[in-house]
Amino acid sequence: MMPPQGGPGTVVVAMSGGVDSAVAAALLVRQGIPVVGITLRIWPSVRAADPAQRFDSCCSPRAVEDARDVAEMLGIPYYVLNYEAEFDREVIRYFADAYLAGETPNPCVPCNSRLKFGSLFTRARGWGATRVATGHYAHVEYHPATGRYRLRRAADPRKDQSYFLYDLTQDQLAAALFPVGHLSKEETRRLAGEMGMAVAGKPDSQEICFVPGDYRTYLRERVGAAIHPGTIRDTAGTIRGQHQGLAFFTVGQRRGLGIANRSPLYVVDLDPARNEVIVGEDGDLWTHELEVDRVNLIAAERLDGSQRVLAKLRYAQAAAPATATALAGGRLRLSFDEPQRAVAPGQAAVFYDASEPDLVVGGGTICRRERTPIPPGGSECRARNTNGIDPEET
Amino acid sequence: MKVYLDHNATTPLDPEVLTAMMPYLAERFGNPNSLHTWGRESRQAMDRARATVARALGATDRDSIVFTSGGTESDNLALLGVAAARAGDGRHVVVSAVEHHAVLNAASHLSRQGFEATLLRVDSQGLLEPDEVRRAIRRDTILVSLMHSNNETGVLFPIASVGRICQERGVTFHTDAVQSFGKIPLDVETLHVDLLSVSGHKLHGPKGIGALFIRRGTRMQPLLFGGTQERSRRAGTEHVAAAVGLARATELSLQDQEGAASRMAALRDRLEDGLMAALPGVLRNGHPTERLPHTTNLAFAGVEAESLILALDLAGVGVSSGAACSSGSLEPSHVLSAMGLARERVMGSVRFSLGRTTTGEEIERVVEVLPEIVERMRRVSAARMPAAGVPA
Numbered sequence: 001m002m003p004p005q006g007g008p009g010t011v012v013v014a015m016s017g018g019v020d021s022a023v024a025a026a027l028l029v030r031q032g033i034p035v036v037g038i039t040l041r042i043w044p045s046v047r048a049a050d051p052a053q054r055f056d057s058c059c060s061p062r063a064v065e066d067a068r069d070v071a072e073m074l075g076i077p078y079y080v081l082n083y084e085a086e087f088d089r090e091v092i093r094y095f096a097d098a099y100l101a102g103e104t105p106n107p108c109v110p111c112n113s114r115l116k117f118g119s120l121f122t123r124a125r126g127w128g129a130t131r132v133a134t135g136h137y138a139h140v141e142y143h144p145a146t147g148r149y150r151l152r153r154a155a156d157p158r159k160d161q162s163y164f165l166y167d168l169t170q171d172q173l174a175a176a177l178f179p180v181g182h183l184s185k186e187e188t189r190r191l192a193g194e195m196g197m198a199v200a201g202k203p204d205s206q207e208i209c210f211v212p213g214d215y216r217t218y219l220r221e222r223v224g225a226a227i228h229p230g231t232i233r234d235t236a237g238t239i240r241g242q243h244q245g246l247a248f249f250t251v252g253q254r255r256g257l258g259i260a261n262r263s264p265l266y267v268v269d270l271d272p273a274r275n276e277v278i279v280g281e282d283g284d285l286w287t288h289e290l291e292v293d294r295v296n297l298i299a300a301e302r303l304d305g306s307q308r309v310l311a312k313l314r315y316a317q318a319a320a321p322a323t324a325t326a327l328a329g330g331r332l333r334l335s336f337d338e339p340q341r342a343v344a345p346g347q348a349a350v351f352y353d354a355s356e357p358d359l360v361v362g363g364g365t366i367c368r369r370e371r372t373p374i375p376p377g378g379s380e381c382r383a384r385n386t387n388g389i390d391p392e393e394t
Numbered sequence: 395m396k397v398y399l400d401h402n403a404t405t406p407l408d409p410e411v412l413t414a415m416m417p418y419l420a421e422r423f424g425n426p427n428s429l430h431t432w433g434r435e436s437r438q439a440m441d442r443a444r445a446t447v448a449r450a451l452g453a454t455d456r457d458s459i460v461f462t463s464g465g466t467e468s469d470n471l472a473l474l475g476v477a478a479a480r481a482g483d484g485r486h487v488v489v490s491a492v493e494h495h496a497v498l499n500a501a502s503h504l505s506r507q508g509f510e511a512t513l514l515r516v517d518s519q520g521l522l523e524p525d526e527v528r529r530a531i532r533r534d535t536i537l538v539s540l541m542h543s544n545n546e547t548g549v550l551f552p553i554a555s556v557g558r559i560c561q562e563r564g565v566t567f568h569t570d571a572v573q574s575f576g577k578i579p580l581d582v583e584t585l586h587v588d589l590l591s592v593s594g595h596k597l598h599g600p601k602g603i604g605a606l607f608i609r610r611g612t613r614m615q616p617l618l619f620g621g622t623q624e625r626s627r628r629a630g631t632e633h634v635a636a637a638v639g640l641a642r643a644t645e646l647s648l649q650d651q652e653g654a655a656s657r658m659a660a661l662r663d664r665l666e667d668g669l670m671a672a673l674p675g676v677l678r679n680g681h682p683t684e685r686l687p688h689t690t691n692l693a694f695a696g697v698e699a700e701s702l703i704l705a706l707d708l709a710g711v712g713v714s715s716g717a718a719c720s721s722g723s724l725e726p727s728h729v730l731s732a733m734g735l736a737r738e739r740v741m742g743s744v745r746f747s748l749g750r751t752t753t754g755e756e757i758e759r760v761v762e763v764l765p766e767i768v769e770r771m772r773r774v775s776a777a778r779m780p781a782a783g784v785p786a
Contacts, residue, residue: 036708
């Protein structure tokens with residue numbers, strides 16, 4: 001019998017091996033939609049020294065077995081694609097480069113915009129499919145008044161993943177389906193259980209699926225040669241010690257400094273130009289204002305002047321009221337009503353509409369702020385290492 | 395309409411083979427090693443099967459055939475068995491870079507056991523010069539293993555010439571003839587081989603059965619120890635039904651081998667011509683004439699093979715590329731890479747392997763659907779990546 005999949009209307013489901021994408025696929029099948037299941041194989045085919053460590057993470061060999069079992073149960077075609085090189089190029093290199101530049105990366109963001117809704121979407125269209133679904137907790141809707149596809153938070157605020165999806169373009173959002181976006185995690189698990197899926201009780205995946213343990217060990221193995229010891233200074237400019245590499249620090253970090261001080265010391269800045277870690281006291285970590293570059297706007301095509309927003313500076317943080325002001329060069333300034341603590345350059349700043357708090361206005365990457373007074377009109381974000389990625393590509 | 399063009403991966407069981415096997419899966423269950431009537435019945439079936447396979451290879455001695463679990467075991471038995479028996483003569487083996495993984499990984503296992511393995515290069519058409527072998531043979535060379543035909547490109551190696559060289563130099567010579575057996579004539583005498591591997595399921599026989607021809611006098615050690623089955627060269631109770639199946643498949647493949655080969659070659663040429671006429675940017679990988687009649691390997695510029703294979707599957711066409719890794723995703727072909735082809739070409743190459751049951755209608759179907767799919771894939775990837783070498 002000829003499979004109905006492959007024609008227009010076909011949905012490609014990115015199956016990680018977890019319960020969310022499994023139920024996403026099942027819900028689409030239930031609606032009678034032709035579905036093709038795909039797992040992106042991102043780990044090296046020749047196993048590394050310690051295969052056991054990586055074997056159970058998202059998109060690992062074990063995950064492939066789980067996803068394949070689900071696909072078999074649903075009776076859908078299922079394929080594993082070799083994404084080793086692409087994942088390395090688009091996600092791992094970005095991850096390592098960001099740390100080397102003293103930033104704190106968010107690998108899930110490019111994994112969504114460049115892989116799942118990037119090249120996988122391109123491939124899907126090559127197969128004749130029109131849409132890509134994932135197990136993310138978020139909503140997409142078409143808004144006739146603005147003519148834009150809009151992204152909304154998931155029904156379950158604890159599982160909302162709109163933060164990781166802010167970088168999707170209009171074309172990508174138009175093709176995106178999040179079938180579990182209206183469910184709570186418990187409902188997803190219950191549905192999986194009812195359908196007899198073995199993955200119903202599978203634990204949630206880790207945030208950095210490709211890093212088996214401590215990210216520092218991972219960086220040492222991967223880009224160890226590019227990590228150099230340097231000086232630790234305090235905010236007054238006094239040398240306070242030595243560090244083993246900028247990549248091992250994140251703004252707000254307290255541990256691993258090895259400096260005695262009357263009050264606790266924190267990393268308040270990472271200076272890649274001088275390879276210096278700047279430490280300070282808690283009071284030095286607070287800021288009212290920050291700049292965001294590589295901005296992607298979703299709810300509107302552009303931001304005219306200023307807009308009141310609720311902005312989130314890391315995934316596990318409540319959104320805080322702020323004013324977003326468009327700057328030249330596609331940048332944007334966020335001025336918060338209350339100061340924000342330990343803002344880490346490289347992390348995503350995602351802002352939601354102040355009057356409709358579940359509506360994603362847009363997002364971008366938090367810029368490093370020079371520790372010198374900001375000149376009028378805002379500082380220039382320093383040139384970022386873009387890993388050769390052309391922003392036009394997606 | 396479904397079209398299966400992956401016969402180098404495996405073939406459907408011929409109904410006549412199944413018929414021949416059935417009694418040995420049911421009432422004729424005896425152990426061929428038993429003295430009684432039941433055992434004798436099975437023993438006779440094994441002997442007949444052995445004689446059939448031996449004859450098909452031009453071997454005069456029935457006992458030169460050892461039944462194995464398949465091509466992989468035959469290759470492993472050949473390499474590891476000879477290496478173990480002849481380690482005292484030397485510790486150097488020669489294989490080509492385009493061998494099946496059963497040979498390559500057996501050789502790399504040997505290289506971790508104190509042996510040295512030389513990998514012979516091939517040219518851009520996948521051909522190998524016999525002189526390369528002559529140059530590679532050293533005083534401590536004990537074994538040369540070269541495939542009769544390549545599973546990915548169908549390209550034939552000059553086995554007879556290499557066989558003579560090995561004979562002169564006193565080197566044991568093995569050929570993996572898994573893809574050739576049943577498709578083109580094979581004769582162990584004119585090929586001058588000491589060892590030759592075949593597999594059942596590549597010629598419409600059952601899976602789980604293969605054979606290794608071992609020339610009388612070849613020094614070998616077994617891989618499996620136990621009873622004295624297969625003249626102590628492969629212990630374990632024989633899979634009688636499968637051996638009978640392999641023999642029947644062998645007979646059937648010989649019935650009209652020439653006719654089937656020329657029919658498949660004509661259909662393959664029609665496939666190549668049709669695709670090349672319908673699409674720009676299609677290149678054939680491998681020598682155009684020095685190859686098996688039923689295999690073609692084509693590179694589609696601007697397209698990823700993995701994606702194309704998936705799209706073809708959704709359209710009901712089964713083809714393949716490279717080697718599947720344990721997860722089911724694809725690895726770049728080591729064969730095409732060893733031919734020195736550019737990475738993009740390797741990543742865009744697909745193997746089509748026909749069977750004797752392949753019809754002209756099926757080929758026309760592929761010529762019809764594939765260009766549409768490739769054009770669509772090129773269109774969407776060109777929109778995304780303007781720099782992606784898509785032919786105008």
